[in-house]
Amino acid sequence: MAISVTDYLGIDKSKFNSTGxxxxxxDFDTKMYIxxxxLKQCSISEFKDAYKKVTQRFENILLLLEHSTRQDDKFxxxxxxxxxxxxxxxxxxxLSKYGTRGRGFGExxxxxxxxxxxxIISAGIKDTRIFELMPLFEENIGPDRLSDMVVSIIYEELVAYSKNIFSKFLxxxxxxxxxxxxxxxxxxxxIIFVPKSILQDIPLAWSWEDIDRVQHENEEIKRSFNETIGYTWKKATSSRVRKSDLRYYILNYPGFLIDLLSKYETKTPLEYxxxxxxxxxxxxxESAKKIADDYPLKLHWSQNISSEDIYNTVKTICLHFKDLVENNKLxxxxxxxxxxxxHESAAQLIFYGIADAYCKTNDIDLSREANAGRGPVDFKFSKGYDFRILVEVKKTSNNDLVHGIEIQVGEYEKSEKTKRSIYLVIDGDWNGAEKNKKALNKFIERMEKDNITISEIVYVDAREKEAASTYKKARK
Incomplete structure (x- = not known):
């Protein structure tokens, strides 16, 4: 059940918001990171020495590695x-998909x-900021894991900060x-509070394109870099580079890393x-709660509820969501x-918030990103153990639109032991949408021709009808 700290404890929201x-x-992680x-520029009293603690940990690691002569020696x-x-x-x-559990690094x-x-140390670079850059070039290292490490280092500061905030409320x-x-x-x-002033939704306070402006140590390296990496972001809309490519240049060309560190140092971090x-x-x-209050949905079924009743109820919620998007400016x-x-996750969260509000009033269990099969389904609706309906939400801009229904949902149905699912497709004038819709329609035609049953698809037209700022009710 989606519930915030303030709602759970009955804390005045306006007063809480003033704490920052x-x-x-x-019940699940907000996809943001420290x-x-x-943190370096944070002026909150509890965190005055927090950045120093983090860099001191990194300095200790570098010093120990400098004295190490072989892997697994005492240093x-x-x-x-x-x-x-x-x-x-x-x-x-x-990024925890199954609740609020973080992840360590592992051996x-x-x-x-x-x-x-x-x-890097052997090349003469002993800069603690290389750890801050690791989400850029290390496989399986993302901002969430680095943030988890920072949390562990400044945990005492976070506890003190949280105590101070809780002391203001009854x-x-x-x-x-x-x-x-x-x-x-x-x-x-x-429950640990984190200041909003040290949170971001991306791993670093500068963009990938900044790397393209790094002064490479010679023309040969510059030409090689542009051929390997520069082409990747110039030809695509995502402007993403492979970590393996960037890692190669960082580990093999110290001058490139030095310039990258310099660029990172001079870039001013912007608060979210x-x-x-x-x-x-x-x-x-808050928007989903307001919408559910403004547009209530009453659901009814008999005392001897069946799986069909649950399915029809879930479909009703999906169709109601469709109506809210298309006809009520959602x-x-x-x-x-x-x-x-x-991002697509915004659509998933809005659906979750609205569906969760309706489920509360109708005694239906709703879990987000259920741990099932090859990966997480977006939502699982259930009534007791036997009745389970799966819903996956995808935007037409997602290049995995066909994959989601062809592979993922089928796997979820097997692992969750359910035969029913709904594929909620949110359509808009987005890059790649037309191409992905055509691919999805071809897949549907092929399945129908072969008499293969697939998830029921509910299309939602999310194209802008008016300026986004006109929807005031949900924002108040």
């Missing part, structure tokens, strides 16, 4: 111990990071005996604008103020 902390959702560059083991950290699920941040990844750091709750903070009922860990919420990670919660929450589209 993120009002976390308790940006070390933002190497000590460096690995410094790199190891315990997960702290209380902050409810990151294999720790050795990989230390090996690469050792190569509420009733079970408390964690060690931290004396309220307990999250979903994961049984203490939570009012505009470009990633749609925050606005969905589409506006899928766009930024400048007309650009928010």
């Amino acid at each position: 902390a993120l009002d976390s959702i308790l 940006d070390i560059a933002l 190497w083991r000590a460096a690995k111990q410094q790199l190891h950290f315990n997960e702290q699920p209380g902050v409810c941040l990151g 294999k990844l720790e050795n990989q990071l230390l090996s690469d750091a050792k190569i 509420f009733t709750s079970d408390f964690d005996p060690k931290t004396q903070l309220p307990i999250n009922p979903y994961n049984k860990f203490p 604008d939570f009012t505009k919420d470009r990633s749609g990670q925050i606005i969905w919660y 589409y506006s929450l899928l766009y930024n103020d400048n007309g650009s589209a928010k």
